[in-house]
Amino acid sequence: MKFDAVVIGGGLAGLSCAISLAEQGLRPAVVSAGQSALFFSSGSLDLLARLPDGTPVASPPEALAALAQQAPHHPYSLLGAREVMARAAQAQALLARCDIALVGRPAQNHLRVTPLGTRRATWLSPREVPVTPWDGALPWQKVVIVGIEGFLDFEASIVAASLAAEQGLAAGTACLRLPALDRLRANPSEFRAVNIARVLDLPESFPALAAELSRLAGDAQCLILPACIGLDSPEPLERLRAAVDRPIYLLPTLPPSLLGMRLYQALRQRLNRLGGVFMPGDRVLKAQFDGRRIVSVTTRNHADIPLRARQVVLAGGSFFSNGLATNRERVYEPVFGLDVHSHADRDAWSRADFFVPQPYLQYGVKTDNRLRALLGGEPIENLYAVGAVLGGYDPLSQGCGAGVSLVSALHAAGRIALSLEENHEPAL
Known part of the structure; x- marks a missing residue:
């Protein structure tokens, strides 16, 4: 050859x-x-x-x-x-x-929010990840960090504490509970970001997911979730943003990484x-x-x-x-x-x-x-x-x-x- x-x-x-x-x-x-x-x-x-x-x-x-x-x-x-x-x-x-x-852009680094809620300098970031200018801050006063019940690869309380300490945000936490995830949750070795995304990305999962996120959001200006949505494309997250009517961002999880x-x-x-x-x-x-x-x-x-x-x-x-x-x-x-x-x-x-x-x-x-x-x-x-x-x-x-x-x-x-x-x- x-x-x-x-x-x-x-x-x-x-x-x-x-x-x-x-x-x-x-x-x-x-x-x-x-x-x-x-x-x-x-x-x-x-x-x-x-x-x-x-x-x-x-x-x-x-x-x-x-x-x-x-x-x-x-x-x-x-x-x-x-x-x-x-x-x-x-x-x-x-x-x-x-x-x-x-x-x-290559000429200027920006700061991305990490899975620990801190910020790290980088060149390019997925549009789903919350970022700030080098000398700027997140544009919200109140955010909710949403974990997933039983998901051990993301700790919402750590993210919220870091955002509150570093940027002075009112950062609360919430826990997403959906019956659609019960089968996966029963097996901890299967309860990983990629498998969760396969369930949450299904059209039949969307109504319950959107309704629950709307309830958890309360009066927060933004929701931040683990990257367990949008395995094949950004489209499921875009639909959620429209349905919940506020910004929703994702943070990377422990490997395997959906965004990677x-x-x-x-x-x-x-x-x-x-x-x-x-x-x-x-x-x-x-x-x-x-x-x-x-x-x-x-x-x-x-x-x-x-x-x-x-x-x-x-x-x-x-x-x-x-x-x-x-x-x-x-x-x-x-x-x-x-x-x-x-x-x-x-x-x-x-x-x-x-x-x-x-x-x-x-x-x-x-x-x-x-x-x-x-x-x-x-x-x-x-x-x-x-x-x-x-x-x-x-x-x-x-x-x-x-x-x-x-x-x-x-x-x-x-x-x-x-x-x-x-x-x-x-x-x-």
């Missing part, structure tokens, strides 16, 4: 890269080993929320020069500020073409519509080289039929997705044996305080400034590394995981398209 590019990994980076390639008339294949980390995502996408020294970032483009000084191996530092902001704008447009409704799943499904659907090939439940085992170029890769499910590709993109994720691996002696990249950022001393991999930045989160593949992966200190000519597999940054403490995935993925897609054009190689 021949492709213009084989993308290893079916998460945010891999899918957005493949979509961009397909939109440029190329034929990509995505090899996805398992469930995407998007299933564990809040649905919001960070670009850069904090510098390595802890300084909060209000405007990502204004912070990139300081980032380059503090973290020269950060993917943004390798690419340069102009490239980062150009690809961020392209990413936002790509997500819009996937029918993903998000609020935000919906983001993943939208990306998959866009890739399918463009004719991209998606290979679920498969894993790349090895590559065949011709000098410093990869000519094909072999996968577990296609052991006797190598995937021949002009370009390869490694988007396999970090330790969570087995894109990086460890043994007692070292951290390594398991498919190609690429060079990685890491400490030789195992004791330096982590710190005893769980709440401080952990060194291992910055481990990952080394690249040149085009994001071509390094092997023995030299770039592999047609292998790009993108997303969480990259080293040199901390996606959690710096609040840049999704941004690195999208920016690096679209950079790689652009470089691949340009390379094929320069070499006068027609798309397959």
